[in-house]
Amino acid sequence: MMEEESDFSGDNIRVDPNGRFVVIRINPRLYKTHVIMRAADDLIHAEKDKYDVILDGDPEKEIIAKFIPREGKVEKEELMRIAYRFNTLLVKCSGKG
Known part of the structure; x- marks a missing residue:
């Protein structure tokens, strides 16, 4: 599921142009696996299970979090809000710890 480097702008977020998902690249040297899992779980609960999440990648190089809205397509602004919220979490x- 690793995304192409060119798919991302200057930050760690890529929004599907059709509003079907948002992908966030995570540096595992900054955030340990249990922190990534906790942030994803906190976001799912905060959003009242409106999103499914897929975590994938190489824990030595890069982790990818993909959030998929259960209701189908959503606006780009909503997906960006989810990505920024996840980064904050x-x-x-x-x-x-």
């Missing part, structure tokens, strides 16, 4: 959860 990564920081919050990393402080919890």
